[in-house]
Amino acid sequence: MSVTIKTPEEIEKMRIAGRLGSEVLDYITPFVKAGVSTGEIDRLCHEYMVNVQGCIPAPLNYAPPGYTPYPKSICTSVNHQVCHGVPNEKVILKKGDIVNLDITVIKDGYHGDTSRMFIVGETSIRAKRLCQITYECMWLGIAQVKPGAHLGDIGAAIQKHAEGNGFSVVREFCGHGIGANFHEEPQVLHYGKPGTGIELKPGMIFTIEPMINAGKAAISELPDGWTIVTRDRSLSAQWEHMVLVTETGVEVLTLSAGSPPRPDIVAPYSAQIKP
Numbered sequence: 001m002s003v004t005i006k007t008p009e010e011i012e013k014m015r016i017a018g019r020l021g022s023e024v025l026d027y028i029t030p031f032v033k034a035g036v037s038t039g040e041i042d043r044l045c046h047e048y049m050v051n052v053q054g055c056i057p058a059p060l061n062y063a064p065p066g067y068t069p070y071p072k073s074i075c076t077s078v079n080h081q082v083c084h085g086v087p088n089e090k091v092i093l094k095k096g097d098i099v100n101l102d103i104t105v106i107k108d109g110y111h112g113d114t115s116r117m118f119i120v121g122e123t124s125i126r127a128k129r130l131c132q133i134t135y136e137c138m139w140l141g142i143a144q145v146k147p148g149a150h151l152g153d154i155g156a157a158i159q160k161h162a163e164g165n166g167f168s169v170v171r172e173f174c175g176h177g178i179g180a181n182f183h184e185e186p187q188v189l190h191y192g193k194p195g196t197g198i199e200l201k202p203g204m205i206f207t208i209e210p211m212i213n214a215g216k217a218a219i220s221e222l223p224d225g226w227t228i229v230t231r232d233r234s235l236s237a238q239w240e241h242m243v244l245v246t247e248t249g250v251e252v253l254t255l256s257a258g259s260p261p262r263p264d265i266v267a268p269y270s271a272q273i274k275p
């Protein structure tokens with residue numbers, strides 16, 4: 001399968017799925033506090049997706065080739081966990097933790113995939129800076145998206161900002177095309193060279209979801225077969241949006257009332273970013 005161009009009908013369904021994914025993050029925000037377990041966060045999100053939104057949680061039993069079925073409804077990646085952290089009643093959040101909550105809903109057959117970082121109480125200046133720079137990396141990647149640009153422009157912008165601030169880019173996981181399938185072509189690398197890779201065309205939909213480490217880029221997989229951690233156990237952060245290539249630039253599909261505002265660093269690109 002190559003990169004598909006979504007029809008207007010599919011795009012409308014992706015707007016709905018994207019907003020719903022983001023609204024799960026809005027819903028769970030007040031619960032992300034010291035003393036709550038990641039298992040409880042998963043249970044609350046599951047019930048909200050199924051009973052309130054009428055959505056299917058895409059991660060539950062998701063089993064790409066070579067993986068055991070994913071056992072929970074969301075991913076909760078705490079501190080040195082990079083991605084795919086498996087929620088657990090025994091993992092209790094404490095003051096100073098940073099945690100990524102990654103939500104993917106299926107609504108009317110289409111996927112909405114988005115994640116944010118949460119800070120539990122107060123944390124260190126370094127951890128806050130990692131979360132902020134990673135947020136800017138995602139938005140600088142989004143700001144590259146327009147017809148005629150290349151996939152490599154996105155990765156290059158992210159890599160430059162991450163490494164320029166003394167952080168490193170995880171190589172083994174990337175953004176992805178998305179639609180009726182959870183993961184489609186293309187692979188959206190978070191590092192690379194401007195002008196390389198496929199040319200972006202209106203109607204393409206993919207995620208941008210940089211994983212940025214405070215220490216070295218290397219990762220390992222835990223014995224649960226899912227959770228990815230930094231090899232040096234340094235902190236890691238990730239943010240994710242789903243975007244549509246439009247005739248004039250980019251539309252971000254995973255926004256809702258509780259989405260944090262765009263960072264000042266992308267102000268020069270405002271004209272081409274919707275909404």
Ligand code: MF3
Pocket residue numbers: 058059060062070074075084102103104113207209226240
């Ligand atoms: N939501 C993740 C992504 O951004 C994928 C999670 S797969 C799971 O691509 F099975 F771990 F949930």
Ligand code: CO
Pocket residue numbers: 113175176207209240
């Ligand atoms: Co994704």
Ligand code: CO
Pocket residue numbers: 102103104113114115209240
């Ligand atoms: Co995701």
